[in-house]
Amino acid sequence: MFKNMYFKRLVLSCAAVIFFLLTIFYKYVLVQQEIKENKLQVVCTTNIIADAIKNIAGDYIHLDMLMGPGVDPHLYKPIEQDVTKIAQADVIFYNGLHLEARMSDLFKNMQTIKTTVAVTQDIPVAKLIRSQEHEEYFDPHVWFDPKLWAYAVTTISQILQKHDPKHKNTYQKNSSIYLEKIANMYQVTRKKIATxxxxxxxxxxxxxxxxxxxxxxxxxxxxxxxxxxxxxxxxxxxxxxxxxxxxxxxxxxxxxxxxxxxxxxxxxxxxxxxxxxxxxxxxxxxxxxxxxxxxxxxxxxxxxxxxxxxxxxxx
Ligand SMILES: [Zn+2]
The missing domain is CATH 3.40.50.1980 (Nitrogenase molybdenum iron protein domain)
Incomplete structure (x- = not known):
């Protein structure tokens, strides 16, 4: 009886280990397959940027995001895996306007060897708000004005179209749909705040x-x-x-x-x-x-x- 239980436990633990290894192997095979399929390798910093990329490109690209939920981008320092992801990327999207304070210089310096794009780069300067604390900087939290975030979405879409021309039409169509959804949300939420x-x-x-x-x-x-x-x-x-x-x-x-x-x-x-x-x-x-x-x-x-x-x- 006792031996039987021990055997059962052993089988269950072995099964768990095999399942874990298979999951890792499956993920590895998927990534390798995506590279073989020539999917554009995209890396982004915040999950706000990731959401825009997913809405535009869906599964046509391989996306790695560096900062997940609850992460403070002002204080974020890259970890070892980030460096590998950045090195393998074809295109890197970051917020810019000094949001990723500890990584901004890295992305700027990489411009000569990689496509690094600050998604806020096309927002007209006149529409930006100066930082109250540091006069030399602009406030980076532009996503809280849906009209300004629309510029970022358009920038992301244009860069993806340029680097993955095979799916240009889809990206164009998807970003128009997404921009319309953002505009609708803005209208609805503005009415709510006005109450x-x-x-x-x-x-x-x-x-x-x-x-x-x-x-x-x-x-x-x-x-x-x-x-x-x-x-x-x-x-x-x-x-x-x-x-x-x-x-x-x-x-x-x-x-x-x-x-x-x-x-x-x-x-x-x-x-x-x-x-x-x-x-x-x-x-x-x-x-x-x-x-x-x-x-x-x-x-x-x-x-x-x-x-x-x-x-x-x-x-
Ligand atoms: Zn902040």
Whole structure:
């Protein structure tokens, strides 16, 4: 009996190991097959860019994304596997405008040997917002203005058409459909935000990711940190923000999925020390989409979710 159980366990563990090895082998074979099929090898940084690429090119290309859900691109450092992926890539898409602070120089320097494309490169400078903290930089969070993100989608589409001319017509058609979906989403979400009374339309969060959102959706925005999450909010900033919240009777502030919550919690405690209650609303997506396969794992789903959350807490 005992021996029988031991044997069963042994068979089950062997089966698990074989299954694991087969999965790895299958993945390896798939990648090799894609290289053989001459699929364009594309690498991108954020999952926001990845979503645009998938909508345009689907399975016609092989896509590797460096930063997944919950990853803060301002602080991201490339790991060993990233270097291999970058070396094998035909085309590399990154946000630019210094979003990927620690990788921007790498991509710029690689321009002579690889096609590296900042997806924000064709946005007219006049439409960009200057960083409040660093005058020499522009705010990189352009995806929060759907009209500006449309420029990025068009840039991605044009580059893919150029490097994979076999599928040019499909990419053209797909990007038109995707741009139309983005425009529809913008119209719907704008109407939703407009249902919040103007004086309550103040969005307060952990870092300055929502300046473009505020402009596109006619809101006021305040945050604790500057544009990059690399700088820490000081006690003075926390006090200043708490005073603003108290005097303007703001009901809720928001956390972000890619930023630690400690600073926002400090503001809540400060407001509470004045005998008032401040709600911390659900997390907003800022610099990364949600998990792949969920609604928030797409650009359109993420903005729709953020808007629904903001409306629910502030109206
Ligand atoms: Zn950011």
């Amino acid at each position: 919040i009374p103007k004086h309550k339309r103040v969005l307060i969060s952990a870092h300055d990711a929502f300046e473009y959102f505020a402009r596109a959706y006619n809101c006021q925005v305040m945050s604790l940190q500057g544009i990059s999450t690399a700088s820490e909010a000081g006690t003075k900033d926390i006090q200043k923000l708490a005073n603003f919240i108290i005097s303007h009777k703001i009901p809720a502030i928001f956390l972000e999925t890619s930023i630690p919550p400690r600073n926002i919690q400090a503001v809540q405690q400060n407001v509470a020390s004045h005998g008032l209650t401040l709600k911390i609303g659900n997390e907003l997506y800022s610099d990364a989409l949600g998990t792949y396969g969920t609604k928030q794992g797409t650009y359109i789903g993420m903005l729709t979710y953020n808007v629904a959350t903001i409306v629910q807490e502030l109206r």
